[in-house]
Amino acid sequence: MMEMRGFRPDEVRRSDHRTLVHQHMDWGVVRAHFVKRTGLLRQETRIAPEQHALLINLQGDARSGEDYVDRRRVAFRPRRPGSVVFLPADSEWTGWDEGDARGCFLFVSIDRTFSEQTLGADNVGRLQPAIGFRDGMIETSLHRIVAELKNPDLASVIMVESQALQMLVQMVRLNGVGLAPAKGGLSPFDLKRVVALINARLANPPSLDDLAGEIGVSRRHFFRAFRQSTGKTPFSYLADARLKRAVDLLRETDRSATDIALECGFANSSHFAYAFKRAYGARPVEFRRKWRS
Numbered sequence: 001m002m003e004m005r006g007f008r009p010d011e012v013r014r015s016d017h018r019t020l021v022h023q024h025m026d027w028g029v030v031r032a033h034f035v036k037r038t039g040l041l042r043q044e045t046r047i048a049p050e051q052h053a054l055l056i057n058l059q060g061d062a063r064s065g066e067d068y069v070d071r072r073r074v075a076f077r078p079r080r081p082g083s084v085v086f087l088p089a090d091s092e093w094t095g096w097d098e099g100d101a102r103g104c105f106l107f108v109s110i111d112r113t114f115s116e117q118t119l120g121a122d123n124v125g126r127l128q129p130a131i132g133f134r135d136g137m138i139e140t141s142l143h144r145i146v147a148e149l150k151n152p153d154l155a156s157v158i159m160v161e162s163q164a165l166q167m168l169v170q171m172v173r174l175n176g177v178g179l180a181p182a183k184g185g186l187s188p189f190d191l192k193r194v195v196a197l198i199n200a201r202l203a204n205p206p207s208l209d210d211l212a213g214e215i216g217v218s219r220r221h222f223f224r225a226f227r228q229s230t231g232k233t234p235f236s237y238l239a240d241a242r243l244k245r246a247v248d249l250l251r252e253t254d255r256s257a258t259d260i261a262l263e264c265g266f267a268n269s270s271h272f273a274y275a276f277k278r279a280y281g282a283r284p285v286e287f288r289r290k291w292r293s
Contacts, residue, residue, distance in 0.1 A: 007024065007031075007033050007107065007109075009022050009033070009035045009037075011046070012045065012046060012047045012107075013035070013043045013044070013045050013047075013105075014043060014044045014045075014046075015037065015040040015041075015042060015043035015044070016039070016040060016041075016042075018038050018039030019037065019038045019039065020035070020036070020037050021034075021035070021036040021037075022034070022035050023149060023150070024149075025148070025149045025152060025156075027156065027157045027160050027161070028111075028157065029110065029111040029113075029114040029161060029164070030108065030109070030110055030111070030145075030157075030160045030161060030163075030164045031108070031109045032106060032107070032108045032109075032145050032146075032148075032149050032160070033106070033107040033108075034104075034105075034106050034146060034149055034150070035104065035105055035106075035107065036059070036103070036104040037102070037103050037104070038101065038102050039101055040101060040102075040103055041098055041099070041101055042096060042097070042098045043096065043097060043103075044095070044096045045093060045094060045095050045096065045097070046092075046093075046094045047087060047092070047093045047094075048090075048091070048092040048093075049087050049089060049090075049091070049109055050089060050090065050112075051089050051109040051110055051111055051112050052086075052087070052088055052089050052109065052110045052111075052112055052115055052124070052127070052168070053086070053087045053089075053107065053108065053109045053110070054084060054085065054086050054087075054107075054108045054110075054138070054142065054167060055084070055085040055087075055105055055106065055107045055108075056082070056083070056084050056085075056105060056106050056138075056139065056142040056143075057079050057080065057081055057082065057083045057084075057103075057104075057105050058081055058104040058105055058106060058146070059081055059100075059102060059103060059104035059105075060081070060099055060100035060101075060102050060103035060104065061078065061079065061080050061081075061099045061100050062078060062079040062083075062097035062098070062099040062100075063078050063097075063098065063099045064076070064078070064097065064098050064099075065095055065096050065097030065098060066095045066096055066097075067093065067094075067095040067131050067132075068092075068093070068094045068095050069091065069092070069093055069129045069131065070091055070092050070129070071092070071094075074131060076095075076097075076132075077131065077132035077133075078132075079097070079099075079132045082134055082139050083132045083133070083134060084130075084132075084133055084134065084135060084138055084139065084142070085129075085130065085131050085132065085133075086127075086129060086130045086133075086138075086171055087129050088124075088127045088128065088129060089112045091129045093129065093131065106142055106145065106146055106149075108142065108145055108164070110164045110167075110168065112124070114161075114164075115168055117218070117219060117220060118165055118168070118219055118220040118223065119165075119168055119169065119172060119220065120220075123172050124168070124172070126172075126175060127171055127172065127175055128175055130171075130174070133174075135170060135174065137166065137167075137170050138167050138170055138171075141163040141164075141166055141167045142163075142167070144159065144163050145159075145160050145163055148160055151267060151271055152267065153265065153266060153267030153271065154203065154204055154205060154265055154267075155205050155235065155238055155239070155242075155265060157207060158205055158207065158208065158234060158235045158238060159235045161207075161208055161235075162208075162223075162233045162234060162235040162236075165223060166233070185225045185226070185228035185229030185230075186215070186222075186225045186226060186229045190215040191226075191229050191230075193214055193215060194211050194214055194215060194222075194226065195237075197210070197211065197214055198211070198234070198237065198238055198241055199241055199245075202238070202241060202242050202245060202263070202264050202265040203262065203263060203264065203265040204265070205238055205265060208222065208223060208234060211226070211234060238265075239275070242264040242265050242266065242275075243264075243275065243276060243279050243280075245263075245264050246260050246261075246264045246272070246276060246284065247280075247287075249263070249264070250284055250287055250288045250291070251288070251291055257269050257272060257273065257284045257285060260272070260284065272284065
């Protein structure tokens with residue numbers, strides 16, 4: 001078995017190639033590896049994760065090959081950008097494929113204890129490997145993790161944990177395992193407490209454990225109840241709260257965009273400008289000028 005903290009691209013997907021780029025990030029319960037190679041035509045795969053793992057093909061087609069799951073041959077499906085592989089902990093995927101000379105993939109591992117605590121050991125224990133499938137929700141979550149890996153900030157750990165949980169829930173559903181629906185959201189008093197904690201720590205956001213601990217519930221219960229109460233995940237709520245605080249500061253102060261970005265928890269002014277324009281259709285300085293004109 002391969003320990004995911006020691007992920008080595010040349011061992012899990014062996015190939016002849018001219019160049020290799022390997023970026024990685026460890027957020028504790030979630031770890032991600034972005035791998036890009038040129039000059040490869042054939043690659044051999046052996047992945048036997050100790051944690052739950054997902055791999056998405058980001059660039060390059062794999063047009064032919066053979067796949068084995070737990071030493072049993074499975075039908076090979078051509079893999080194009082967006083194709084996803086899911087491997088539960090302690091499963092094994094081996095095989096080979098041939099395709100484009102340029103390839104790029106993201107490999108994400110999710111701590112099995114985190115998975116069992118949030119979704120329940122019975123649900124997670126029934127997950128099955130899946131090679132080369134497509135699912136819009138999972139693809140979106142993996143692309144968001146790519147963005148966090150390339151441009152991390154203090155909220156990245158919340159973002160990737162949220163995406164990991166959503167992907168696991170989707171895999172449970174795709175496997176036909178029924179999850180009991182959430183019954184009721186947070187009480188008004190508890191919701192007020194966790195919202196106050198988020199707003200007080202925009203630059204150093206609380207983790208899911210911190211938020212759940214604030215009101216004395218499990219991480220799993222908190223995540224579901226918070227989303228039912230607000231219609232948003234904790235990360236989405238945090239992102240919106242940061243932007244709303246930024247709007248207030250742009251309207252009410254003459255502070256620079258860089259100062260506002262740092263106070264609101266953005267990694268830098270560029271990240272702030274990108275997120276702000278995506279939400280409000282204008283860069284922060286443009287927004288302030290229009291507001292005051």
